[in-house]
Amino acid sequence: MTNTISCIEKADVILVTGSNTTENHPVLSSYIKRAVTQRGTKLIVIDPRRIKLADFAEYWLRQNLGSDVAWINGMMNVIISEDLYDKEFVANRTEGFEDLKKTVEKYTPEYTQKITGIPVDQLSEAARLYAKAKVSSICYCMGITQHIGGTDNVKSLANLAMLCGHMGKDGSGVNPLRGQNNVQGACDLGGLPNVYTGYQPVADLAVAKRMEEAWGVSGLSTKPGLTVTKMIPKAYEGELKSLYIMGENPMVSDPDLNHAEKSFANLDFLVVQDIFLTETAKLADVVLPSKCFAEKEGTFSNTERRVQRVRKAVEPPGDAKDDWKIMCDISTRMGYAMSYENSSQIMDEIASVTPSYAGINYERIDYEGIHWPCPNTEHPGTPVLHREQFTRGNGLFHAIEYIEPAEQVDNDYPMYLTTGRVLYHYHTGTMTMKSAGLNERSPACFIEISQEDAEKYALNDGAQATVASRRGDIQARVKISDKAVAGTIFIPFHFVEAAANKLTNAALDPISGIAEVKVCAVKLSSAA
Amino acid sequence: MRENQTIVLNGNEISFEPGETVLEVARRSSIDIPTLCHLKGASPTGNCRVCIVEVEGEQNLLPSCDTPASGGMVVHTESAKVVEARKLIIQLMLSSGNHNCAIRGAEGNDWTKFQMGVQAQDQSGELCPAWGDCRLQDLAYRYQVSAEKHLETEVPYPMETVNPFIVRDFSRCIKCGRCVQACNEVQVNNAINFGYQGADVKIVTPGDKPLKDSECVFCGECVQVCPVGALVEKDARYQVRPWETAKVRTTCSYCGVGCQIYLHVKDNKVVAVSGVEDVAPNYGSLCVKGRFGYDFIGSSERLTTPLIKEGGEFREATWDEALDMVAKRFADIKSRHGADSIGVLTSARVTNEENYIANKFTRAVLKTNNIDHCARL
Ligand code: SF4
Ligand code: SF4
Ligand code: FES
Numbered sequence: 001m002t003n004t005i006s007c008i009e010k011a012d013v014i015l016v017t018g019s020n021t022t023e024n025h026p027v028l029s030s031y032i033k034r035a036v037t038q039r040g041t042k043l044i045v046i047d048p049r050r051i052k053l054a055d056f057a058e059y060w061l062r063q064n065l066g067s068d069v070a071w072i073n074g075m076m077n078v079i080i081s082e083d084l085y086d087k088e089f090v091a092n093r094t095e096g097f098e099d100l101k102k103t104v105e106k107y108t109p110e111y112t113q114k115i116t117g118i119p120v121d122q123l124s125e126a127a128r129l130y131a132k133a134k135v136s137s138i139c140y141c142m143g144i145t146q147h148i149g150g151t152d153n154v155k156s157l158a159n160l161a162m163l164c165g166h167m168g169k170d171g172s173g174v175n176p177l178r179g180q181n182n183v184q185g186a187c188d189l190g191g192l193p194n195v196y197t198g199y200q201p202v203a204d205l206a207v208a209k210r211m212e213e214a215w216g217v218s219g220l221s222t223k224p225g226l227t228v229t230k231m232i233p234k235a236y237e238g239e240l241k242s243l244y245i246m247g248e249n250p251m252v253s254d255p256d257l258n259h260a261e262k263s264f265a266n267l268d269f270l271v272v273q274d275i276f277l278t279e280t281a282k283l284a285d286v287v288l289p290s291k292c293f294a295e296k297e298g299t300f301s302n303t304e305r306r307v308q309r310v311r312k313a314v315e316p317p318g319d320a321k322d323d324w325k326i327m328c329d330i331s332t333r334m335g336y337a338m339s340y341e342n343s344s345q346i347m348d349e350i351a352s353v354t355p356s357y358a359g360i361n362y363e364r365i366d367y368e369g370i371h372w373p374c375p376n377t378e379h380p381g382t383p384v385l386h387r388e389q390f391t392r393g394n395g396l397f398h399a400i401e402y403i404e405p406a407e408q409v410d411n412d413y414p415m416y417l418t419t420g421r422v423l424y425h426y427h428t429g430t431m432t433m434k435s436a437g438l439n440e441r442s443p444a445c446f447i448e449i450s451q452e453d454a455e456k457y458a459l460n461d462g463a464q465a466t467v468a469s470r471r472g473d474i475q476a477r478v479k480i481s482d483k484a485v486a487g488t489i490f491i492p493f494h495f496v497e498a499a500a501n502k503l504t505n506a507a508l509d510p511i512s513g514i515a516e517v518k519v520c521a522v523k524l525s526s527a528a
Numbered sequence: 529m530r531e532n533q534t535i536v537l538n539g540n541e542i543s544f545e546p547g548e549t550v551l552e553v554a555r556r557s558s559i560d561i562p563t564l565c566h567l568k569g570a571s572p573t574g575n576c577r578v579c580i581v582e583v584e585g586e587q588n589l590l591p592s593c594d595t596p597a598s599g600g601m602v603v604h605t606e607s608a609k610v611v612e613a614r615k616l617i618i619q620l621m622l623s624s625g626n627h628n629c630a631i632r633g634a635e636g637n638d639w640t641k642f643q644m645g646v647q648a649q650d651q652s653g654e655l656c657p658a659w660g661d662c663r664l665q666d667l668a669y670r671y672q673v674s675a676e677k678h679l680e681t682e683v684p685y686p687m688e689t690v691n692p693f694i695v696r697d698f699s700r701c702i703k704c705g706r707c708v709q710a711c712n713e714v715q716v717n718n719a720i721n722f723g724y725q726g727a728d729v730k731i732v733t734p735g736d737k738p739l740k741d742s743e744c745v746f747c748g749e750c751v752q753v754c755p756v757g758a759l760v761e762k763d764a765r766y767q768v769r770p771w772e773t774a775k776v777r778t779t780c781s782y783c784g785v786g787c788q789i790y791l792h793v794k795d796n797k798v799v800a801v802s803g804v805e806d807v808a809p810n811y812g813s814l815c816v817k818g819r820f821g822y823d824f825i826g827s828s829e830r831l832t833t834p835l836i837k838e839g840g841e842f843r844e845a846t847w848d849e850a851l852d853m854v855a856k857r858f859a860d861i862k863s864r865h866g867a868d869s870i871g872v873l874t875s876a877r878v879t880n881e882e883n884y885i886a887n888k889f890t891r892a893v894l895k896t897n898n899i900d901h902c903a904r905l
Contacts, residue, residue: 180784181784183876186874191899194897202897243872246878247874286834286845294798298879302786313776314791319833320832322882346885435823
């Protein structure tokens with residue numbers, strides 16, 4: 001996030017898109033709901049489902065799946081043609097405005113309606129509301145990123161915010177909500193194929209040299225590696241021979257699972273390190289038991305870039321070990337000795353090789369976490385990014401054209417499917433499904449459809465139905481819901497028995513390598 | 529008009545900011561006015577009246593949580609009049625239901641009958657489940673109040689136990705309304721409110737349905753703020769007493785908000801979770817996963833030993849065996865097919881330190897940049 005979570009309450013207008021906030025980030029959603037009910041903040045929700053948050057919204061705009069670039073361009077078209085943009089901000093802090101203007105010219109509200117399904121008036125009114133407010137903030141989540149045009153979507157939201165000068169102030173900014181507890185940290189600490197810690201590029205020779213010195217090695221590769229969504233096809237083709245998977249369960253979370261399973265089977269050697277024998281671990285050659293968060297010392301970085309402590313509360317079961325210790329032991333056996341007293345010592349090493357974490361140590365974050373960038377131990381951290389200027393100096397507008405989702409409905413597969421989570425479960429359910437109470441509240445997969453579709457397909461609430469795509473099919477019970485809009489099905493992806501990802505499309509965003517699990521074409525039928 | 533921005537609290541002159549309540553000024557100056565219904569971050573309701581103070585020139589005692597400080601006010605927080613009124617309020621609450629803790633008073637000869645009655649209703653042989661962790665009990669001790677004069681109580685509404693997380697025990701509800709504030713003003717889930725009239729007042733969902741059939745999302749905010757034993761975590765009720773547990777502060781391991789939580793530990797087991805109040809980002813709030821989704825930690829399905837697959841079946845292995853094998857196979861594959869034939873998936877679930885080590889291991893030892901995690905999924 002460019003801002004903090006509590007900044008959200010300071011906004012006059014909040015635009016939430018592609019985030020079912022009350023179910024996926026419930027505590028954060030309270031900030032939004034409080035702003036609306038207690039401070040008069042106006043909320044705009046743009047989502048294919050009529051999610052709970054829509055009850056609190058001034059406008060709920062329902063876009064067709066995968067049409068985000070179009071509605072964002074459409075809003076910018078309104079804002080530019082009605083002269084509502086922040087000219088000073090655009091002139092002083094941005095580049096590329098003319099190109100942007102040219103591109104969005106054709107996205108008149110009428111043209112935009114044809115693509116997105118959003119009525120002309122609603123789009124214009126929402127655009128005005130967002131632009132005119134003194135402090136406006138945007139929050140988005142996977143509904144924006146998990147598309148072949150996901151990177152385009154994110155850049156478009158940044159365009160919109162910059163156009164209106166809604167950046168770098170308390171309460172205004174563009175805020176991705178991280179879905180998993182430490183996604184931010186995994187990205188910050190080098191868990192990406194193209195960068196070392198703190199986003200230092202692997203292709204940069206100077207960086208590689210610094211790392212070689214710090215680590216006492218030579219010959220670090222300067223060639224960016226493979227993303228997870230590329231590793232799997234490479235395994236399928238036989239080029240990738242071995243995978244070491246830690247704490248992840250791609251056998252449920254991956255798009256197009258049938259293909260993924262064959263890919264894993266094709267590996268020469270698969271190591272899985274986890275707290276449970278997950279679906280993925282079952283395929284492994286070696287399984288290594290690790291500690292869970294309640295058994296270890298360390299830190300997580302939350303969605304607002306705040307580095308916070310994790311502390312040991314209980315002893316691990318059996319022989320389970322710290323993930324870092326296991327890796328150090330393997331490394332030592334492979335001839336590169338790695339050993340640390342404790343995780344605090346590792347953090348000190350992180351600080352020494354990572355400018356944005358340089359000022360962070362356990363003593364400083366004992367009571368309250370610190371937001372990176374934090375360049376030295378006197379620095380208080382940086383709650384709001386881009387206050388004076390963007391990382392690259394001026395903010396660059398990206399002129400972006402709308403592209404269609406990789407798969408369209410047709411006669412054979414006439415409905416759209418989108419996927420997501422429910423309140424009571426988390427990701428592939430390996431943790432939440434161990435709680436009887438959570439299972440009682442949300443016992444099984446379901447197929448969420450609208451009343452119209454239920455009538456059209458003669459399906460009652462609770463009826464067993466089949467959903468099929470070009471890649472597979474699953475069965476689950478029908479749930480008729482007023483969240484659903486006719487023509488679009490929603491299925492949560494948590495459940496192994498009816499894994500939504502057997503249906504989803506693995507088509508990738510060429511830049512981020514994220515798969516388009518939020519849109520594919522399916523057909524629905526009674527399973528009785 | 530700056531001159532009169534002070535009030536006199538128990539004889540001390542204290543300045544205040546416009547808009548501050550008497551309670552806030554007192555708290556800031558370490559003068560302890562007791563409260564029950566007051567909930568930080570929510571609007572004051574004045575329900576419990578425990579926080580009453582004497583303001584010179586005012587005929588009635590005023591609730592300090594709902595009385596703005598004004599210039600020249602002279603306030604007494606523990607005068608004889610205040611203490612007497614406060615005692616009565618506490619006494620009435622204490623005698624209003626199944627408050628079967630020791631403080632309730634053991635002199636009356638009906639005590640045994642009362643205890644037995646409550647314990648029969650609760651199907652427990654113990655004192656109140658909130659015993660030792662109850663604001664009403666604390667206050668009764670502080671003001672040496674007991675309730676033996678009022679032993680007859682009638683419990684108008686049965687306990688609600690039909691959801692997996694929260695027991696609603698109306699026999700111990702003091703109608704302070706903190707839960708209502710928490711649900712409507714802090715979490716804004718709008719699931720519960722005051723219902724019925726007069727002596728029949730009950731905290732209800734619309735239509736007085738059980739929580740499980742209401743808008744309730746089981747965030748448990750109401751449980752965390754309930755000052756007495758009226759709202760209790762189902763699994764901890766009568767199982768976990770505060771003095772048997774240790775609290776460890778950590779960060780929730782579900783979504784990216786990173787709520788600050790306490791794990792309550794008894795016999796090496798996490799038995800409850802609560803939100804850490806007064807610190808960002810959550811200021812005490814949690815969601816259902818964070819508060820109630822902790823069973824996986826002590827699950828019997830946890831992996832406890834390395835496993836090696838042989839002939840399609842797993843067998844248990846020692847760490848030495850497993851690590852030797854992994855190191856050898858990695859080295860072997862690397863030398864035969866090149867470093868880029870190996871990939872590492874680190875995790876959004878493990879710590880920063882572990883992600884760093886995964887990054888170091890992949891790049892410095894395996895010598896490839898094939899490292900990623902599943903955030904894209
Ligand atoms: S349930 Fe607890 S918090 Fe709610 S009114 Fe009763 S005593 Fe107060
Ligand atoms: S658990 Fe949460 S939603 Fe349910 S009544 Fe309590 S505060 Fe409201
Ligand atoms: S705390 Fe002030 S009236 Fe209850």
